[in-house]
Amino acid sequence: MGESGELGEFGLIARYFTRPTPGAILGPGDDCALLQPSPGMTLATTCDMLVSGVHFLPDAEPRQLGWKSVAVNLSDLAAMGAVPRWLLLAGALPAADPAWLSAFADGVFACADTHGAELVGGDTTRMCRIGNAAGPLCLSLTALGEVPEGRALRRDGARDGDDLWVSGTPGLAALGLARECGQENGEPPVLPDALAGRAAAALHTPSPRVALGCRLRERSLAHAAIDISDGLLADLAHLLRLSGLDAEIGAHLLPALGAAEECSGISPGLLLDCQLGGGDDYELLFAAPPSARAEIAALAGELSLPLSRIGTVRAGGSPGGAIAVHEASGRTITPRRRGYEHFRT
Amino acid sequence: MGESGELGEFGLIARYFTRPTPGAILGPGDDCALLQPSPGMTLATTCDMLVSGVHFLPDAEPRQLGWKSVAVNLSDLAAMGAVPRWLLLAGALPAADPAWLSAFADGVFACADTHGAELVGGDTTRMCRIGNAAGPLCLSLTALGEVPEGRALRRDGARDGDDLWVSGTPGLAALGLARECGQENGEPPVLPDALAGRAAAALHTPSPRVALGCRLRERSLAHAAIDISDGLLADLAHLLRLSGLDAEIGAHLLPALGAAEECSGISPGLLLDCQLGGGDDYELLFAAPPSARAEIAALAGELSLPLSRIGTVRAGGSPGGAIAVHEASGRTITPRRRGYEHFRT
Numbered sequence: 001m002g003e004s005g006e007l008g009e010f011g012l013i014a015r016y017f018t019r020p021t022p023g024a025i026l027g028p029g030d031d032c033a034l035l036q037p038s039p040g041m042t043l044a045t046t047c048d049m050l051v052s053g054v055h056f057l058p059d060a061e062p063r064q065l066g067w068k069s070v071a072v073n074l075s076d077l078a079a080m081g082a083v084p085r086w087l088l089l090a091g092a093l094p095a096a097d098p099a100w101l102s103a104f105a106d107g108v109f110a111c112a113d114t115h116g117a118e119l120v121g122g123d124t125t126r127m128c129r130i131g132n133a134a135g136p137l138c139l140s141l142t143a144l145g146e147v148p149e150g151r152a153l154r155r156d157g158a159r160d161g162d163d164l165w166v167s168g169t170p171g172l173a174a175l176g177l178a179r180e181c182g183q184e185n186g187e188p189p190v191l192p193d194a195l196a197g198r199a200a201a202a203l204h205t206p207s208p209r210v211a212l213g214c215r216l217r218e219r220s221l222a223h224a225a226i227d228i229s230d231g232l233l234a235d236l237a238h239l240l241r242l243s244g245l246d247a248e249i250g251a252h253l254l255p256a257l258g259a260a261e262e263c264s265g266i267s268p269g270l271l272l273d274c275q276l277g278g279g280d281d282y283e284l285l286f287a288a289p290p291s292a293r294a295e296i297a298a299l300a301g302e303l304s305l306p307l308s309r310i311g312t313v314r315a316g317g318s319p320g321g322a323i324a325v326h327e328a329s330g331r332t333i334t335p336r337r338r339g340y341e342h343f344r345t
Numbered sequence: 346m347g348e349s350g351e352l353g354e355f356g357l358i359a360r361y362f363t364r365p366t367p368g369a370i371l372g373p374g375d376d377c378a379l380l381q382p383s384p385g386m387t388l389a390t391t392c393d394m395l396v397s398g399v400h401f402l403p404d405a406e407p408r409q410l411g412w413k414s415v416a417v418n419l420s421d422l423a424a425m426g427a428v429p430r431w432l433l434l435a436g437a438l439p440a441a442d443p444a445w446l447s448a449f450a451d452g453v454f455a456c457a458d459t460h461g462a463e464l465v466g467g468d469t470t471r472m473c474r475i476g477n478a479a480g481p482l483c484l485s486l487t488a489l490g491e492v493p494e495g496r497a498l499r500r501d502g503a504r505d506g507d508d509l510w511v512s513g514t515p516g517l518a519a520l521g522l523a524r525e526c527g528q529e530n531g532e533p534p535v536l537p538d539a540l541a542g543r544a545a546a547a548l549h550t551p552s553p554r555v556a557l558g559c560r561l562r563e564r565s566l567a568h569a570a571i572d573i574s575d576g577l578l579a580d581l582a583h584l585l586r587l588s589g590l591d592a593e594i595g596a597h598l599l600p601a602l603g604a605a606e607e608c609s610g611i612s613p614g615l616l617l618d619c620q621l622g623g624g625d626d627y628e629l630l631f632a633a634p635p636s637a638r639a640e641i642a643a644l645a646g647e648l649s650l651p652l653s654r655i656g657t658v659r660a661g662g663s664p665g666g667a668i669a670v671h672e673a674s675g676r677t678i679t680p681r682r683r684g685y686e687h688f689r690t
Contacts, residue, residue, distance in 0.1 A: 031570075032422060088391075120390070123393045128399050
């Protein structure tokens with residue numbers, strides 16, 4: 001704390017979080033950042049709060065945490081088909097450790113740079129102590145992106161008969177979490193190294209699907225999209241409710257979390273729980289007309305990103321939001337876990 | 346928790362934090378809010394993190410806390426001369442108490458409505474526990490405003506010979522805090538009721554000087570502005586450093602915290618500390634040419650807001666930021682407290 005104590009808040013901001021912001025009129029250092037949205041563009045904006053002990057482990061590796069803090073926000077922009085532009089970062093820090101801050105900032109900028117976003121402002125403050133214990137690290141990210149007027153991929157645009165598609169491998173992050181922290185009612189699964197590595201990457205350094213969201217929007221391939229950070233079924237239900245529709249999906253159509261031999265030692269129930277209700281996946285779920293199938297398949301190749309057609313949107317009873325999950329045999333499945341929601345007792 | 350447990354996160358958001366947003370293309374409920382900045386306008390954006398036990402007392406009255414959370418952000422917009430448009434609110438809540446949330450939301454919307462801002466999005470999450478204790482409430486607000494291109498009141502525009510002006514009564518919030526929490530080295534001051542009321546209002550329900558900032562910008566009256574949330578001297582030093590200039594101010598030119606008879610029982614040292622280094626005041630400090638004096642005086646009358654000319658900007662040695670404080674007699678004062686900064690040991 002010696003060095004950081006000398007530096008103080010303003011020195012910390014200047015040292016670790018201030019980099020050139022050529023895409024802003026004015027970056028950090030004034031009362032506000034000044035940003036010039038492009039003519040004809042609509043601003044897409046989102047914010048997320050991440051709390052130690054809720055969203056990440058207190059001993060999270062700081063570079064990964066910096067990356068993920070940005071990634072979860074950029075994922076929301078991706079789900080609207082927006083191009084990332086600017087970020088604001090607020091943090092309440094239990095301590096101001098230079099090595100930690102430096103690594104965290106590296107992760108923030110690595111993810112931001114990958115997707116063309118600039119950190120233009122924010123606020124750092126100290127976190128209080130709770131009795132004799134350090135208070136939790138608390139981070140809030142706001143992301144601003146741009147999308148041409150009237151072209152955003154909203155949740156409410158799905159249509160009867162649309163295909164449902166999902167990117168990547170939903171459930172990998174939840175499998176990684178189960179491995180690190182155990183399951184609700186059981187021991188942590190034992191995963192082969194390669195699968196464990198992919199699961200850890202999905203959990204700690206997710207890739208927001210910015211390119212996918214932008215291409216879907218540019219090529220008018222999708223009617224609606226959402227990211228599945230709350231879990232596939234939970235987020236699909238959001239999309240369906242806002243679109244006033246229902247859906248049926250095939251559990252066997254979801255991409256497998258690993259090759260058959262990799263998954264042979266893992267309970268099938270756990271695998272399905274992760275796929276359908278895992279949460280913390282930053283993949284996109286989107287509704288697209290059957291006429292777009294070939295173009296979507298081509299896009300998957302272009303982006304080197306698996307895109308799986310997992311079901312169909314159906315007109316049903318109001319208010320919409322019902323999801324039937326079936327197996328390859330046609331038998332209906334009742335999922336044990338639908339998704340994660342804070343405050344639900 | 347029964348009712349909130351039933352509601353869950355999405356129900357809480359819908360019930361307490363979702364109101365019509367006619368100024369947004371799309372408000373809460375999708376991955377992002379969609380906002381249409383006005384043609385020719387620059388976006389001003391700022392975010393603040395507020396932590397229980399650091400920025401407010403754990404038993405803070407929720408309506409006041411909601412008001413202040415918005416006010417501190419709008420104050421940053423005001424300091425740029427920006428018109429408030431949109432807000433995003435992220436909160437990590439140790440519990441989800443409906444009565445608390447309802448009162449907090451009322452405060453948020455009361456301040457937002459007063460200044461024409463709309464809550465368009467955000468994130469609520471649960472705060473972790475620390476051992477057996479509840480974790481601290483943690484709030485993050487992001488505010489977005491608009492200002493005509495090239496017209497923002499930046500910190501770096503002050504000029505040699507400018508007058509320094511301050512709005513309202515800087516130090517009242519710090520006096521209120523000293524009364525509620527005691528001083529660093531002493532008992533809480535005893536204040537007469539009227540002064541105690543004004544101090545409590547400054548501390549708990551500050552008025553962001555949005556109208557002042559906008560009028561100063563519209564009428565081209567100020568070269569630079571800053572809000573004095575970190576304390577008058579500390580924020581003046583920021584403005585001076587960015588402008589590469591020094592300043593001299595007269596302590597006797599600062600507006601008195603109360604009438605002579607109200608302040609007679611209060612240590613003059615405490616009063617001066619509050620005025621010069623108090624912090625948590627959401628007044629504007631601005632640099633303006635002497636030619637603007639009559640118009641600024643007229644503006645004070647128009648807004649029913651005291652505007653005090655407290656000193657002068659001077660060219661000095663680089664890098665700027667030096668402040669000489671003198672008394673009416675001309676004698677120089679060395680302030681005990683310059684401002685508040687997190688992490689400074």
